[in-house]
Amino acid sequence: xxxxxxxxxxxxxxxxxxxxxxxxxxxxxxxxxxxxxxxxxxxxxxxxxxxxxxxxxxxxxxxxxxxxxxxxxxxxxxxxxxxxxxxxxxxxxxxxxxxxxxxxxxxxxxxxxxxxxxxxxxxxxxxxxx
Amino acid sequence: xxxxxxxxxxxxxxxxxxxxxxxxxxxxxxxxxxxxxxxxxxxxxxxxxxxxxxxxxxxxxxxxxxxxxxxxxxxxxxxxxxxxxxxxxxxxxxx
Numbered sequence: 001x002x003x004x005x006x007x008x009x010x011x012x013x014x015x016x017x018x019x020x021x022x023x024x025x026x027x028x029x030x031x032x033x034x035x036x037x038x039x040x041x042x043x044x045x046x047x048x049x050x051x052x053x054x055x056x057x058x059x060x061x062x063x064x065x066x067x068x069x070x071x072x073x074x075x076x077x078x079x080x081x082x083x084x085x086x087x088x089x090x091x092x093x094x095x096x097x098x099x100x101x102x103x104x105x106x107x108x109x110x111x112x113x114x115x116x117x118x119x120x121x122x123x124x125x126x127x128x129x130x
Numbered sequence: 131x132x133x134x135x136x137x138x139x140x141x142x143x144x145x146x147x148x149x150x151x152x153x154x155x156x157x158x159x160x161x162x163x164x165x166x167x168x169x170x171x172x173x174x175x176x177x178x179x180x181x182x183x184x185x186x187x188x189x190x191x192x193x194x195x196x197x198x199x200x201x202x203x204x205x206x207x208x209x210x211x212x213x214x215x216x217x218x219x220x221x222x223x224x225x
Contacts, residue, residue, distance in 0.1 A: 015177050018137045022174070025145055026167075033152040039210045041157050041202060045164055048195065049148055052171055055187075059178050069179045089180045096183070100190050107202040114206040 019060040026053030040110045040120045044103060051099040055092045062088035144170040155210045161199040168192045 026049055033046025062085030068076075070086035110120065117125050144167055151163035168191030175184035 014134065014137065018141050019174055019178065022141050022144055026148055029145075029148045029152055037152070039157070039207075041199070041206060042152070042160070042210060044202075045151055045157075045160055045199070048164055049151065049167065052167060052191070055183075056171060056174060059175060059180050059183060063178045067179050069181055084179045089183050092180070092183050093186055096186050096190055100194060103195060104198050107198055111202055111205045120206045 013065045016060055016063050016065075019056060019063075023053045023057035023060060026050070026056065029053075038121050038123055040113065040122060041107075043122075044106050044110065047106065048099070048103055051095075051102075055095055055099070058088045058092045058095070062086075140170055140173065144174075157203050157208055157210055158200070161196060161203065164199070165192050165196045168195070 030046045030048075030050025030053060033049065034043055037043055037046060064082075064084055066082070067084035068079060068082050070083040070089070113125060114120050117127070119125065147163045147166040147170070151160045151167065154160040154163065168187060171191065172184045172188040175181075175187055
């Protein structure tokens with residue numbers, strides 16, 4: 001039974017550790033912006049930062065130490081075991097584009113809300129309160 | 131050793147840009163800080179052996195996201211704490 005840190009350092013190196021910490025900090029900072037900010041554009045910025053952190057975490061999960069990019073090239077067909085996992089990369093490639101579409105939809109709704117209420121502060125948009 | 135220094139500088143820049151983007155009151159500077167986040171993020175994707183993801187993040191995160199945020203700021207307010215009570219009173223009187 002190997003210890004957790006031993007297994008971790010066998011497959012992950014320094015790049016991976018720095019990226020895991022960065023991704024978790026980005027998710028926390030984006031969550032703070034989404035929950036505590038009052039301006040609608042600031043909430044969209046926090047959503048975008050949290051999206052970036054989640055994408056970085058996914059790519060970091062598929063990384064192995066001293067791996068190569070998952071691309072077959074002539075003369076290197078036998079290096080499959082050294083390649084990093086291509087599945088999270090394909091998922092993240094899709095997630096980046098979907099995140100852009102979600103941000104665009106949120107911003108268009110923000111423009112419509114501002115045109116209707118003449119403010120972008122969520123404390124002053126209270127038409128549904130009674 | 132130089133790799134360690136490079137990684138530390140990158141992590142500090144990306145976290146400082148994220149905190150600046152959340153805390154800045156001027157929304158235009160906050161949006162430009164999210165562009166800085168995307169630059170460092172695409173460098174991280176390249177270091178993690180994902181060059182296709184790095185290219186996509188560079189194109190979408192730096193150019194397109196910044197452009198749509200700037201269009202939104204042009205159509206709404208640039209200042210986060212703008213005093214809008216007058217607008218609200220005018221709006222409620224009109225109703």
